[in-house]
Amino acid sequence: xxxxxxxxxxxxxxxxxxxxxxxxxxxxxxxxxxxxxxxxxxxxxxxxxxxxxxxxxxxxxxxxxxxxxxxxxxxxxxxxxxxxxxxxxxxxxxxxxxxxxxxxxxxxxxxxxxxxxxxxxxxxxxxxxxxxxxxxxxxxxxxxxxxxxxxxxxxxxxxxxxxxxxxxxxxxxxxxxx
Amino acid sequence: xxxxxxxxxxxxxxxxxxxxxxxxxxxxxxxxxxxxxxxxxxxxxxxxxxxxxxxxxxxxxxxxxxxxxxxxxxxxxxxxxxxxxxxxxxxxxxxxxxxxxxxxxxxxxxxxxxxxxxxxxxxxxxxxxxxxxxxxxxxxxxxxxxxxxxxxxxxxxxxxxxxxxxxxxxxxxxxxxxxxxxxxxxxxxxxxxxxxxxxxxxxxxxxxxxxxxxxxxxxxxxxxxxxxxxxxxxxxxxxxxxxxxxxxxxxxxxxxxxxxxxxxxxxxxxxxxxxxxxxxxxxxxxxxxxxxxxx
Ligand SMILES: Cc1cc2nc3c(=O)[nH]c(=O)nc-3n(C[C@H](O)[C@H](O)[C@H](O)COP(=O)(O)OP(=O)(O)OC[C@H]3O[C@@H](n4cnc5c(N)ncnc54)[C@H](O)[C@@H]3O)c2cc1C
Ligand code: FES
Ligand code: FES
Numbered sequence: 071x072x073x074x075x076x077x078x079x080x081x082x083x084x085x086x087x088x089x090x091x092x093x094x095x096x097x098x099x100x101x102x103x104x105x106x107x108x109x110x111x112x113x114x115x116x117x118x119x120x121x122x123x124x125x126x127x128x129x130x131x132x133x134x135x136x137x138x139x140x141x142x143x144x145x146x147x148x149x150x151x152x153x154x155x156x157x158x159x160x161x162x163x164x165x166x167x168x169x170x171x172x173x174x175x176x177x178x179x180x181x182x183x184x185x186x187x188x189x190x191x192x193x194x195x196x197x198x199x200x201x202x203x204x205x206x207x208x209x210x211x212x213x214x215x216x217x218x219x220x221x222x223x224x225x226x227x228x229x230x231x232x233x234x235x236x237x238x239x240x241x242x243x244x245x246x247x248x
Numbered sequence: 249x250x251x252x253x254x255x256x257x258x259x260x261x262x263x264x265x266x267x268x269x270x271x272x273x274x275x276x277x278x279x280x281x282x283x284x285x286x287x288x289x290x291x292x293x294x295x296x297x298x299x300x301x302x303x304x305x306x307x308x309x310x311x312x313x314x315x316x317x318x319x320x321x322x323x324x325x326x327x328x329x330x331x332x333x334x335x336x337x338x339x340x341x342x343x344x345x346x347x348x349x350x351x352x353x354x355x356x357x358x359x360x361x362x363x364x365x366x367x368x369x370x371x372x373x374x375x376x377x378x379x380x381x382x383x384x385x386x387x388x389x390x391x392x393x394x395x396x397x398x399x400x401x402x403x404x405x406x407x408x409x410x411x412x413x414x415x416x417x418x419x420x421x422x423x424x425x426x427x428x429x430x431x432x433x434x435x436x437x438x439x440x441x442x443x444x445x446x447x448x449x450x451x452x453x454x455x456x457x458x459x460x461x462x463x464x465x466x467x468x469x470x471x472x473x474x475x476x477x478x479x480x481x482x483x484x485x486x487x488x489x490x491x492x493x494x495x496x497x498x499x500x501x502x503x504x505x506x507x508x509x510x511x512x513x514x515x516x517x518x519x520x521x522x523x524x525x526x527x528x529x530x531x532x533x534x535x536x537x538x539x540x541x542x543x
Contacts, residue, residue: 095286
């Protein structure tokens with residue numbers, strides 16, 4: 071058995087100094103070693119996007135990375151979104167209020183991709199959302215409500231940033247052309 | 249299904265990477281963006297016993313230019329090339345091709361050189377490199393070798409690198425010269441998928457508006473990216489009127505040797521070759537006419 075590799079990385083702000091087998095994928099490291107099962111393993115070959123996490127602030131597929139590659143890196147998973155008291159992040163709330171999920175399998179990947187988009191494009195048009203989330207597959211929703219959810223979350227976050235209180239109601243009533 | 253066991257090496261210089269490849273020969277694989285290799289390892293279509301991760305080698309992500317040539321380092325990402333002002337202004341065809349590879353998050357990790365080395369016959373970047381008369385610079389313990397794109401692509405997923413050779417950079421001649429236009433167009437089933445067919449075209453007009461130089465390469469229509477040399481000859485010295493472009497499209501389609509698969513039949517791919525050759529020529533010519541430099 072080849073040598074294990076020592077890595078030190080941060081996951082959701084917590085430091086880990088661990089030995090990993092070279093073939094351990096990041097998605098399996100998160101789920102099996104750190105018990106962070108929010109990141110989903112769908113196709114495990116780069117196609118579906120369910121395993122999307124933020125690596126040093128950028129979305130990446132955690133099934134196409136070996137944990138051994140990540141010495142010195144910082145990873146953020148879907149578990150970093152909600153507050154410790156369990157209250158949902160505005161993006162998560164927008165998904166629940168706009169029916170952005172059904173079975174929820176794709177949702178962690180969708181949320182992380184949306185997170186990255188909203189950081190760079192605070193008030194995205196539906197077209198921006200479609201481009202940013204094109205690598206994330208959903209077998210349930212038909213996507214319309216996911217696009218709606220991300221646009222709604224953008225508006226809530228933008229309002230919050232302007233100093234006002236984030237609206238608790240993100241449900242979209244005007245359709246997708248927000 | 250998970251990868252078979254392997255030893256992980258992360259060299260910190262090109263020399264060290266080349267040494268590791270020389271030691272392990274065909275048992276070793278270079279790991280760049282991993283967007284194709286890790287997928288193959290997860291399904292055990294690839295089972296290297298040694299993985300040489302080149303992502304930690306400093307200064308290998310360069311995108312630069314000198315004397316009319318753009319240089320792209322082995323770990324420059326597809327997304328960086330797509331957005332780099334230097335690539336967009338000097339070899340716009342290459343930036344346009346990069347922007348059509350996969351999805352943003354895949355392009356942020358996937359490297360330009362990795363895509364070229366992977367030699368997928370349907371991939372955008374090999375066809376773009378071929379139309380641009382680009383070169384691959386390979387390093388081994390024996391020294392450096394510069395390989396023309398036309399000699400680099402051998403067959404499906406097969407390039408002409410020896411197992412101990414590491415592709416350190418691409419060299420692409422600048423096309424931003426007088427009366428030159430280019431275009432990369434493709435058709436894929438879904439946004440971000442590999443194209444069923446793609447056409448990559450560079451056209452330079454002379455002062456009278458006739459074709460002084462044309463280079464056309466296609467992906468998705470054979471065992472490797474195809475250069476449409478007969479079509480290029482047909483266009484030379486002619487005014488690019490609609491009729492000529494239609495004839496060029498016909499000739500290109502006839503020269504293809506597409507394979508039918510679950511994504512598209514051979515007949516459909518040939519049809520796409522005709523349509524996309526014409527479209528890429530029309531766009532390239534329009535861009536060549538509109539400004540004196542490549543747009
Ligand atoms: C969802 C999805 C969609 C995709 N869609 C497309 C698409 O539309 N078009 C497209 O072209 N590709 C597509 N790809 C593939 C992707 O673009 C890959 O990034 C690319 O094919 C390989 O680049 P890489 O840097 O990831 O290489 P890797 O996966 O790291 O390596 C690929 C191969 O090249 C070899 N290699 C890499 N670098 C070197 C080097 N410097 N010297 C010698 N050998 C080297 C490796 O050993 C390996 O055999 C897609 C991938 C995914 C996951
Ligand atoms: S599980 Fe990683 S992309 Fe599907
Ligand atoms: S909600 Fe079921 S896969 Fe998207």
